[in-house]
Amino acid sequence: MRVVIVSRIYRPEPAAASLFLGCVADALREQGVEVEVLTAKPLPGQGDGSRGERIRTFPVMRDRSGYVRGYVQYMSFDVPLLFRLLFARRPAVVFVEPPPTTGAVVRLVCAIRRIPYVYDAADIWADAAAYMQTSPLVVRVLRRVERFALRGARALVTISQGVADRVRSLGVRTPTTVSGFGADTLIFRYVEAPTEPVFLYAGTYTELHGASILISAFARFSETHAGYRLRFIGNGTGQDEMRHQARILGVELSVDFVSPIPAAELQPEFARAVASLSTQFPEPGYRYAFTSKIYSSLAVGCPVIFAGPGPTGSFIDQAAEQIEVGCAVDYEIEAIADAMRKAADHPLPAERRRALAEWTAEHHSMSSVAAQVAGVIADTARESGRDQRR
Structure with a gap:
């Protein structure tokens, strides 16, 4: 069986999606699946993220911080992708990561080539764009x-x-698997280190995250x-x-x-911080x-302070009944x-x-999540093969 993973970001680029997709590739390869990744060319000096899968890169436009973010940047990946995927050796299934424009390109090519694809719906991008006061026309x-x-x-x-x-609620009836998320415990794991007087925020911070309140809170603290x-x-x-x-x-x-720094360099930052x-x-x-992002912190043993509504706070409250994970507070x-x-x-002592x-490695390892996702991908390929034989 052969699977193609399509994503604008992939390891070694430091991002949660990169780590997740890399773990999915590892899980597929453990099942004997041949994996090819179509992604963007990483920044100089980041190295090669392959653990045995074939990674094929292409230059893309990036924003000032070096991230592939923004509609122009997305299109610089999506337009070449149309031809890269159209003429790639035929896979049994394609696994695609947002943005939706990439998903649309994959749907078009897969329809032409009669290839099934699995979509990683980690978020609803139109909702995020609406909140960020993007043009109503663009949101539609x-x-x-x-x-x-x-x-x-x-x-x-x-x-x-x-x-x-x-x-x-958006009227999509595609079968959906809730896999959860986790930490790459091959990278994020406990190491004994002296705690330093640092509070750490690691990851993307946009209007949706509302991280600016942390500066006001830190000033009060x-x-x-x-x-x-x-x-x-x-x-x-x-x-x-x-x-x-x-x-x-x-x-x-x-x-x-x-x-942003590589995950291996981020791990000791968590190890030394009072809390993330x-x-x-x-x-x-x-x-x-x-x-x-909280999973990476917990996997190193760094407690989390989360502020805001939604399922993250509920997770922390429930986990706190079993282990000292930190706390969830109002925004x-x-x-x-x-x-x-x-x-x-x-x-928190050592x-x-x-x-x-x-506890995090046992209950929230990304490897177990990736294995579940790999199972969905493999099942999709097998079902498609049976349909074609009929």
């Missing part, structure tokens, strides 16, 4: 393109029941706890405004903005989103600052951090 077009991509798939996989329910740092590692669309906010609040010398931070802006129409400055104070005054990492 994106909604149609996204439905087109979702409806053409033989199967969908998603990380949360909230997204699955939202897919159904710093009134009673001097000497701590707030560190952002990743891509952010509002970084200039956040830097200005830090200056206004007088904490600019204690707030770091670091470009994660946020979800309380937008009523977008409360089904799950903040998957309010004082609530976050108070959680920081408690984390600083009562840091033995409990180790226990947290072991």
